[in-house]
Amino acid sequence: MKTMLNLKTASLLIGLSLCTFTAHAAEPASSIKSIPVTLTAATTQTLEEWQLSQGKLLAKTAPLIAAEVGGRIISVKADVGQSVMAGQILAEIDGTDFRLAKQLVDADIERLHALIKAQQLQVKRLQKLVRQKSANQSALDDAEAQLGSLQAQLVGAKVRLQQADRNITKARIISPVEGRVTERKVSVGDYLKAGTPVFRITTLDTLQARLPFPQAQAPRLKIGQTVHLTSPIMPGVEAVSKISEISPEISPSNLAINVIIDVENPGGWEPGASVIGKVRVAEHTDAIVIAEGSIIRRPAGLVVYKIEQDKAVEATVTTGLRKQGRVEILSGVQSGDKLALDGAAYLTDGTHVDVKEATTGEAQ
Helix, strand or coil: CHHHHHHHHHHHHHHHHHHHHHHHHCCCHHHCCCEEECEEECEEEEEEEEEEEEEEEEECCCCEEECCCCEEEEEECCCCCCEECCCCEEEEECCHHHHHHHHHHHHHHHHHHHHHHHHHHHHHHHHHHHHCCCCCHHHHHHHHHHHHHHHHHHHHHHHHHHHHHHHHHHCEEECCCCEEEEEECCCCCCEECCCCEEEEEECCCEEEEEEEEEHHHHHHCCCCCEEEEECCCCCCCEEEEEEEEEEEEEECCCCEEEEEEEEECCCCCCCCCEEEEEEEEEEEEEEEEEEHHHCEEECCEEEEEEEECCEEEEEECEEEEEECCEEEEEECCCCCCEEECCCHHHCCCCCEEEECCCCCCCCC
16 A cells, blocks of 8 residues: 555656646747847957157257367356357457457568569569560569569468457357357356367257167167157147167166157257157057957956857957057957947857947947
8 A cells, every 4th residue: 555655656746847847848938038238349440559668858969169269268148057049159268369469460461462562563673674685584583483472471471360360259159059058167267278168058949858668679669660759847748759769789777778869849848857758669550449348358268259149159369459448359350240348248158148228338
């Protein structure tokens, strides 16, 4: 009797299980759970790759001006920090000796003019007498030679006059460039020899930016590449130039190479100030880019989910440059592919999706 009750109980349990299975099998496909997502599209655009560096601004031209003649300083007309124009007098050397020397040369020239005039008359007389057979040829030759000597002396005197005029001019120490006085080495009363340094003038219209870059970037840096420069000394001001020179020597202290850029001063920049430069080292045309949020990190690597017929299709991707929330895709995605954005992190391969309108302004 007990055995018969157990058999009936087992038969009842099997029947209930079959009913439950049949009910699940008959559940409609429309009740399968879908993950809500928004979409983004893969597009193409040109991407630029930049390298940043912080360096220093230097004066491109900073001549050290020296005295060209010797003498005592009688006036100083410029000081450190003062802006000067090209041709402006910076200091004066006592030119008394040079003016006296010029007066002597002027007097010598007048004397030679008188002697030459008299000798020319003597030559003419001798020429006439030689034609009349009243004088011999040797006397005429001597007179002509003496005239030539006087004329040569006159040429030399005129050269000495030019030298005297030059010395008088050079007694005024003049700035050869427009800029700012950054060194003054003389005072009134100092005696200078020719060649003694007196002033350094730093030009401000054209500067040099020196930027150190890691040696690994050396193959990517070329003369002529575009550089954007900014300096904390003038926030918000940017200057655009090109690489002028690349120093091949690697600094042993930081294993860096120096990139040199000639740049027109945009106004207010000073030698010695720090400068930040970014160099365009590469340009990727027709690069495939997608929204950064559509890339998900999985154990297998970085993946995206392409949406095809309301299903997620997982694709492994290789990324490149990143810029303003967009990522370059080197493999795994084609331009125009529709990808899951919001909700992508909850997807797996083959998951059903429910496409929603984007609320972040991302293109559908």
